[in-house]
Amino acid sequence: MGTLAAVVGFAVLTPMVLVLFAVVSVTSTAIGIGAAVRGLTRTTRVAHRVPVPGKDPAHRIYLSGPVLRDVSRCARAAVRAAHSRLLALPDQEGPESLFARLWRRQSIRNHDGPLILPPASVAGGYALGFATVVLLIAMATAVHALLAGLVVLGVRTTACVLRRFEITAQALRGITTDCATCQQRLVRPAFACECGQIHHNLVPGDQGVFRRTCLCGRRLPTLLINGKRTLHACCGLCRSPLPASAQSVPAVHLPVVGGTAAGKSAFTRAALTRLNHAYTASSLHSILLGDKHLRRLVHLYDAPGEVVERTEHLEVAAFLGLAGGMVLVVDPHARIDQKTVLDRLVETLAETRGTAIPLAVVISKADALPPACHPYAGVAPDPSARSMAARQWLLDHGRIDLLNSADNHFTQVRYFVVSSQGADVPGDDPASPVLWLLGLPPK
Amino acid sequence: MMSCGPHCPTGTTFPVKALRRGRCAHGRLPRARRVCPACARAVPREYAEASSRAILVVGTDQAGKSTWLAEIVRQLSTGEIAHTVPGLSVHLLGDSSRARYANLDAPTTEPLLISIRRPGAKPVVLALYELPEDCPPDLFGMAAGVVRLVDPTRLPGVRRLFGLEPLHPTSPWAHRVPVAVTVSKLDLVWDMFDNGSPLRRPSPHGRDYVESDGLDVHHEVEAWLTRWGGVDLPSGHRCFALSALAGGYRVADPLLWLLTRFGALGVARGRS
Secondary structure, eight states, X not given: OHHHHHHHHHHHHHHHHHHHHHHHHHHHHHHHXXXXXXHHHTXXXXXXXXXXXXXXXXXXXXXXXXXXXXXXXXXXXXHHHHXXXXXXXXXXXXXXXXXXXXXXXXXXXXXXXXXXXXHHHHXXXXXXXXXXXXXXXXXXXXXXXXXXXXXXXXXXXHXXXXXXXHHHHHHHTTOOEEETTTTEEESSOEEEOTTSOEESOOSSBTTBSSEEEBTTSOEEEOSGGGTGGGSOEEOTTTOOBOOGGGGTSOEEEEEEEESTTSSHHXXXXXXXXXXXXXXOSOSEEEEEEXXXXXXXXXXXXXXXXXXXXXXXXXXXXXXXXXXXSEEEEEOTTOOXXXXXXXHHHHHXXXXXXXXXXXXEEEEOOGGXXXXXXXXXXXXXXXXXHHHHHHHHXXXXXXXXXXXXXXXXXXXXXXXXXXXXXXXXXXXOOTTHHHHHHHTOOOO | OEEEOTTOSSOOEEOGGGOBTTBOTTSSOEEEEEEOXXXXXXXXXXXXXXXXXXXXXXXXXXXXXXXXXHHHHHHHHTTGGGGTSTTOEEEEOHHHHHHHHHTTTSOOOOOEEEEEEOTTSXXXXXXXXXXXXXXXXXXXXXXXXXXXXXXXXGSHHHHXXXXXXXXXXXXXXXXXXXXXXXXXXXXXXXGGSOTTSGGGSOOOOSSSEEHHHXXXXXXXXXXXXXXXXXXXXXXXXXXXXXXXXXXXXXXXXHHHHHHHHXXXXXXXXXXX
16 A cells, blocks of 8 residues: 555656656746846946046047946846846845745745655756756857957957058158157147046047047047047147147258357248248247148257257257257357367267258358358359359368268258348348258249 | 256166167156266267277377377368368267367376268277376277377487487387387478488378378388387387478378278278
8 A cells, every 4th residue: 555655656746746847947947037137137337437547538438348348247147136036045135036935935834744845856946947047148148248349349440440540641741749849759749628638649549439538528539530630739748739730741840050149040030031930039930831742840949059059958959859950050250169069969969869861051141251252252043053152162261170070970961151131142042941951942 | 878857857867778769767858968877977879889999099208199189180170181081070079078189288098089980981989098108008908009109309319310318218019909100290300301201292182091102101110210229119010200290290191091900991002
């Protein structure tokens, strides 16, 4: 009898347990998926719009990286939600899981009546359901991460390509960013938002591909072709404003050097006047020269004679390191040794950028010479013939040391005679040395 | 070593290798000139990076070392020598060399750094050391060439001629660097040479050093030194004679010969 009851019991209970196991598994999987989906939708917003130390004051774009962090957070939240809904043991704070509730009811029945269901099979069903949910979450996360990764890669690659394109285009056009105030070459200009925040690195990147959003909410273009050239550029070091054409026109720095009272300022004034630019009592003059095919932003430095005559001043005269050409003003009446001036200049250039630049030697105050002694007396008004005549004049007046030193150090040397006393005195156009150094035709 | 610029708050020195995009470690522009790590004095970049050569100018007291140095640098820097070697230019390297040249009579072991350039040739940097005749022999090991100035009035033969007392003979030399044995004060013994002597004709002009003229002078001066006695001629020497007074006469010949030995100046075999 006992054996029969055991056989019947086994025959009836086993299918019941199996069916119950399957039902529990399917149910728990469905509940887990539901919990996971709700967990996904309940995820708190990722705070990626915060300023990062060392970065510009702009929001980071979501698709450049934060999306991957959110994928990871979603997966973890889904697993936690499924676990707490299905398997978590009774907790005072959190809601009770299905397994915990069933287990508690089973435990009560064990005290009151006979054992109906084996708790182990219920536990196995829930565990299997939880494993199924985790597997599904893992698969969904993998697909999600792959898609998000592709998007992030695409965004970053696009930003990198656009950034390189702009840098290469600027380099090919010979456009550099130089601050004439602090006399330093910059990597790129800084831009001030209307809110006053300075963006030092306004290029395509993880803060924006075509545009970026300043922390104040304003949208700023990151590319020159996208409108960046209309923004107000400034030097990132000294905050002085850069000329509007600094980003679109190659800059050339031309120091006008010479001994004290050699006539540098008079030459600079005459050259600027001839180039239709107002002269101000400043040691730096920035002018835009040339037509649209050959336009140059010229920074003329009217360097005081004391700078050239004192080595300790010369070695901190950073504009020499940027020089793309040089104007050496020679006063034929001066007592100072022009060769020593040139030696100091050459020495400083050799320390910084080398002497591979053209040199325009300008003989000033030639109007004070007797007409018969003028370098251009009886010389045809041809630039080359005049340059040779001026050179010969210096040679005749014992300046072979100056001539040879200039010829041996600089790539090209041309000689000019400039008078500031009007057109009736023979001489070159004051603008011609500047135009020659720039490779522009004389006026 | 380089030193931080005036805009850098620290103002320290740092190795050139620490330079990043032309800035010091504090992101500021450094001073242009390099400095010696030991004494923090400026070292011209051309001297530090070019193949500089040390030339010792030795001689007894009053042999005319300072006068020759002053005259050779004057001729080089004012371009007078460029009439002999077309296109040659020279400049004194560094403020210390310029100060040294301005006061050559001051006793110092400071070298005179000069850079010599010619069209189409690499620059040559020379460090001219003025040393006494009895300088330590180990100094010759670092020298690329020696200009030994011989005062003719100290030689026994000349002193006999002038009726002066003989002097103690100098110790012989033994070193392997090229030595330009140069008789200075040529104007004092000018009348000893007949009109056909190569010493009576000025240095030839030309782009290169004229070897035939140099050999003529060498044989002539060597014969006179042998006759006068008192000079122990070392191996690898070349004899010269010059006068640094009254605008100078054949002043540049020893230096030009040394430049040919360094390969910095071409040699013309024929007579110009």
